[in-house]
Amino acid sequence: PFTSYVYNYFQSINSTHLSCQDDFADLCNLPVLSEDSILNNLLTRFYKKKIYTYAGSILIAINPFKFLPIYNPKYVKMYENHQLGKLEPHIFAIADVAYYAMLRKRVNQCIVISGESGSGKTQSTNFLIHCLTALSQKGYASGVERTILGAGPVLEVGRTNVLQQKCKGGQSVGT
Numbered sequence: 001p002f003t004s005y006v007y008n009y010f011q012s013i014n015s016t017h018l019s020c021q022d023d024f025a026d027l028c029n030l031p032v033l034s035e036d037s038i039l040n041n042l043l044t045r046f047y048k049k050k051i052y053t054y055a056g057s058i059l060i061a062i063n064p065f066k067f068l069p070i071y072n073p074k075y076v077k078m079y080e081n082h083q084l085g086k087l088e089p090h091i092f093a094i095a096d097v098a099y100y101a102m103l104r105k106r107v108n109q110c111i112v113i114s115g116e117s118g119s120g121k122t123q124s125t126n127f128l129i130h131c132l133t134a135l136s137q138k139g140y141a142s143g144v145e146r147t148i149l150g151a152g153p154v155l156e157v158g159r160t161n162v163l164q165q166k167c168k169g170g171q172s173v174g175t
């Protein structure tokens, strides 16, 4: 029901009008907090090619279904050791916060990725692993990234068998 609500809402919106509208990088800063204002903000940002939005320390990602040039090493560097919320919302910001919290607190960290089928969980997991291996500076040298990414499909098949597909609504990455 929520998906059809969102779909109907998106259908009723004038996209040219949206791209001129102001948007908020964090939903917590919305002057009025309602379903309409949240969806309107997410859609406005999406039309401006901003697929990520914060809800406090939670990152909301909207699948663009196309390549965006926002995952290159320049972005890893830009988000390295930064304070969450200072820069535009980004998946690398979440990886960075988890990585440095792990180093600082010396405690394992967990990133939970949730969404319906096809929403981009696997892709987001890959971006997180890419960023984490780059931050640890082992990615390029030892092929750690390739090894972890290679294990992903095997783990997914195993987990899907055990949980019988219906429970496959979330993914997690531990650092």
Ligand SMILES: Nc1ncnc2c1ncn2[C@@H]1O[C@H](COP(=O)(O)OP(=O)(O)OP(=O)(O)O)[C@@H](O)[C@H]1O
Pocket: 063, 064, 065, 066, 067, 068, 115, 116, 117, 118, 119, 120, 121, 122, 123, 124, 168
């Ligand atoms: N950030 C992104 N940028 C570009 N394309 C994306 C992004 N996220 C997802 N996609 C596209 O959407 C497709 C589906 O995403 P993905 O496989 O990650 O979904 P999923 O949530 O893991 O689905 P399932 O639960 O069915 O396995 C990808 O193959 C990719 O083409």
